[in-house]
Amino acid sequence: MLRLVWGILFTSFCLYTGWVYLYCDEEAKTTENIHPAVTEGWNLWQQNNCQSCHQLYGLGGYMGPDLTNIARDSTKGKPYMYTFIKHGTGRMPAFNMTDDEVYRIIDFLEWVDKSGVSQVPAEAVHWSGTYIIDK
Known part of the structure; x- marks a missing residue:
């Protein structure tokens, strides 16, 4: 049961990190403005x-x-x-x-x-x- 909880947490973390990386505001990452x-x-x-x-x-x-x-x-x-x-x-x-x-x-x-x-x-x-x- 503990492995399942850790697996879900790890998968959620990876999905969230990927989402932030792909969809965060590109303008905020640069100093072009x-x-x-x-x-x-x-x-x-x-x-x-x-x-x-x-x-x-x-x-x-x-x-x-x-x-x-x-x-x-x-x-x-x-x-x-x-x-x-x-x-x-x-x-x-x-x-x-x-x-x-x-x-x-x-x-x-x-x-x-x-x-x-x-x-x-x-x-x-x-x-x-x-x-x-x-x-």
């Missing part, structure tokens, strides 16, 4: 080690600000981001990038901005410091 400028910006982000100081989605370094939603900030925009990336600040060095490279990083940051938020609303944080998921 991501513009090449965004991919290039992501590569530049990594090559210049931006994540060592900056965060995306709350993950990364803590010296610079979280840049997940920098593009939607109404007080900032492409000129603001361009100036900081191209010329640096007191704490952030200038990386001597070309204008095209700077705009690729901006394209990447705009894509990140559209994909999520980094700040958890204050009402979703419990007094103990944990998140309240059902709000």
Whole structure:
């Protein structure tokens, strides 16, 4: 009897795995829907080690600000981001990038901005410091 149960479970697992492999959304498996400028910006982000100081989605370094939603900030925009990336600040060095490279990083940051938020609303944080998921 136990062999029959295990046989049914194994067969079900194999059928389900095959179904997922054959019929899952092909678009979800690829990055074709991501513009090449965004991919290039992501590569530049990594090559210049931006994540060592900056965060995306709350993950990364803590010296610079979280840049997940920098593009939607109404007080900032492409000129603001361009100036900081191209010329640096007191704490952030200038990386001597070309204008095209700077705009690729901006394209990447705009894509990140559209994909999520980094700040958890204050009402979703419990007094103990944990998140309240059902709000």
